[in-house]
Every structure is written in C-alpha cells, then in structure tokens.
Amino acid sequence: GAVVSQHPSWVICKSGTSVKIECRSLDFQATTMFWYRQFPKQSLMLMATSNEGSKATYEQGVEKDKFLINHASLTLSTLTVTSAHPEDSSFYICSAVRDAGGGYGYTFGSGTRLTVV
Amino acid sequence: GDSVTQMEGPVTLSEEAFLTINCTYTATGYPSLFWYVQYPGEGLQLLLKATKADDKGSNKGFEATYRKETTSFHLEKGSVQVSDSAVYFCALSDLKTNAGKSTFGDGTTLTVKP
Numbered sequence: 001g002a003v004v005s006q007h008p009s010w011v012i013c014k015s016g017t018s019v020k021i022e023c024r025s026l027d028f029q030a031t032t033m034f035w036y037r038q039f040p041k042q043s044l045m046l047m048a049t050s051n052e053g054s055k056a057t058y059e060q061g062v063e064k065d066k067f068l069i070n071h072a073s074l075t076l077s078t079l080t081v082t083s084a085h086p087e088d089s090s091f092y093i094c095s096a097v098r099d100a101g102g103g104y105g106y107t108f109g110s111g112t113r114l115t116v117v
Numbered sequence: 118g119d120s121v122t123q124m125e126g127p128v129t130l131s132e133e134a135f136l137t138i139n140c141t142y143t144a145t146g147y148p149s150l151f152w153y154v155q156y157p158g159e160g161l162q163l164l165l166k167a168t169k170a171d172d173k174g175s176n177k178g179f180e181a182t183y184r185k186e187t188t189s190f191h192l193e194k195g196s197v198q199v200s201d202s203a204v205y206f207c208a209l210s211d212l213k214t215n216a217g218k219s220t221f222g223d224g225t226t227l228t229v230k231p
Contacts, residue, residue, distance in 0.1 A: 006160070032217060043206065043221045044161075093160050097217045106210065106219060108153070111160035 003027055004096050006109030013084055013116055021079045021112045023094035029074035030096035035067075038091040038111075047092075050077040084116040119144045123207050123222030130197055130229050138192040138225045140181075140207035148211035150174075150183050150190040151219070155204045164192075164205070197229045 003026040013019050023033055031052045036044040048069050049057040056069035066088075068080040077096075081088050093111040124139040142150065149168045153161040165174030170185035179194045190207060207222040 034218060036219075041226075043223045044219075046218055046220075049218065095161075095219065097212070106151075106163070106217070108161040108163070113158070 002098055002107045004030075004094065004107045004109045006094055006112055008112060009110060010113040011115070013114070015085055015116055016083055018080055018082045019084055019114060021081075021092055021094075021114075023077045023079070023096070023109050025075045025096045025098070025107070028096075028098045030077075030098055031074060032097040033071060033077040034095045034097075035069060035077075035079050036093045036095070038093060040091075044093060047079075081114065084114070086116045089114055089116045119148065119209060119211070119220045121207050121209055121220050121222040123225050125223075125225070127226040127228060130227070132199055132229055132231050133196045134229075136192070136194040136197045136201075136227070138205055138207075138227070140190045140192065140222060142188050142190065142207075142209050144188075144209055144211065146211045146213055148209040150181070151208045151210065152179070152181055152190070152192050153206045153208060153221075155206065155224070157203075161206065197227070199229045199231055202227055202229045 005024045007022045033050040035047045037047050038044045046059050047062045050069045050071040052071045058064045071077040091111050095106050095108045120143045122141050151166045152164040154164045165176040167174040167183035173182045181190050181192045204224045204226050206224045208219045210219045
C-alpha cells in the first residue's frame with residue numbers, strides 16, 4: 001500500500017514550452033503533497049506545499065508563476081513548469097502525506113527528470 | 118529552523134564491511150526521523166524511520182536509533198553488499214510544527230566494491 005505514482009518519469013522539452021508533471025496517490029487520499037527539486041549530486045529542496053482545494057504554499061525564492069501547482073483532488077497534484085528554460089532542468093520529486101492510523105507517513109514518487117533544450 | 122547534518126561522502130567500502138553513516142539534527146519540536154535511499158536515476162525509497170526517542174528503525178539489515186540526548190540518528194549495517202551502493206539521505210519531519218515538510222541532509226554516496 002501507500003503508492004505514489006509520478007508521471008512522466010522523464011521529459012525533454014524545448015525552451016519556452018510548458019511541462020506538466022503529475023503526482024497521484026494510488027491507494028490513499030492525500031490532503032497534502034509536497035514538491036521537491038533535486039539538482040545533480042545534491043539534496044532535495046522543498047519547492048512548495050500543495051493542499052487539496054486551496055492555493056499552494058511556496059518556499060522562499062520559488063517563483064509561483066513559473067511553477068504552477070494544482071491540487072484538484074485528494075489523489076492528484078500537478079506541477080506545471082511554465083516557459084521552461086535550461087536552468088529549470090532538474091529532477092522533480094513529489095511526496096504525499098498520509099494518515100497511517102496513529103501516525104503519519106510520507107511516500108515519495110519515483111521522480112521526473114526534466115531536461116530543457 | 119530545522120536542519121539535518123549528514124556525514125560527508127563519498128563512502129567506499131568492501132563487501133561485508135561494517136557501515137556507519139552519521140546523522141545529527143536540529144529541531145524545535147519532536148520530529149520523526151527517516152533514512153531514505155536513492156538508486157541512480159530513481160526517486161526516494163523509505164529505508165527506515167523512527168517516530169520518538171529511543172525508537173529503533175530497521176529494514177533490510179539497516180538500523181538506526183533515535184537518540185534525543187545526542188540529537189542523532191546514525192545509520193548502521195553490519196555487512197554491506199554491492200547492491201547497497203546508493204545515495205542515502207537522512208531526513209526529519211514534524212507534522213505538528215512544520216506541516217509535515219521534510220528537511221533533508223545533503224546525502225551520502227555509498228559505493229560497495231566486491
């Protein structure tokens with residue numbers, strides 16, 4: 001149980017185009033999902049917190065107009081990288097919070113490798 | 118704010134050697150502590166976790182004990198295998214104080230040679 005599916009696993013796009021990444025909780029409801037970004041050989045940096053039915057909360061320094069987050073249902077959050085540029089190339093990972101009955105757990109997606117050319 | 122400090126890598130060991138990766142943390146509340154593993158080109162996989170002081174998390178031969186007095190959560194394995202080669206991340210999260218956001222260490226790259 002507690003599976004998070006992230007799609008696509010990799011994508012190559014041209015500069016100036018937009019790319020949508022989906023994060024789905026397959027067997028549980030997630031009112032909160034997080035989006036992280038990971039540069040090569042570095043750690044994960046939190047970009048934003050996605051809450052179902054409300055606006056996302058962005059971390060300092062993250063452009064909300066560039067990284068659009070939508071959490072339309074309890075099982076789906078999407079991250080859209082708008083007008084992508086080569087510097088947006090990175091590994092993006094989502095995680096979903098679930099109530100584990102007396103505790104809570106986090107499940108991470110498998111990540112999306114974005115390359116902007 | 119919360120922070121996690123991990124032992125710098127890379128770490129190179131021979132098969133069947135003993136592994137320790139140090140992790141210390143700073144937190145305002147009482148977080149849960151996690152170790153994640155990341156294989157090349159893949160996402161994160163939860164390796165083990167501990168939710169309160171003195172808890173021991175264990176999985177696949179790996180262990181870590183939540184030490185509140187030393188604010189540490191060191192990862193250990195008695196006998197590593199080549200298949201354990203990966204990047205290991207120590208992390209903390211506290212649903213009550215920071216809405217469940219995870220704070221990660223910088224990661225430690227482990228290479229196990231036959």
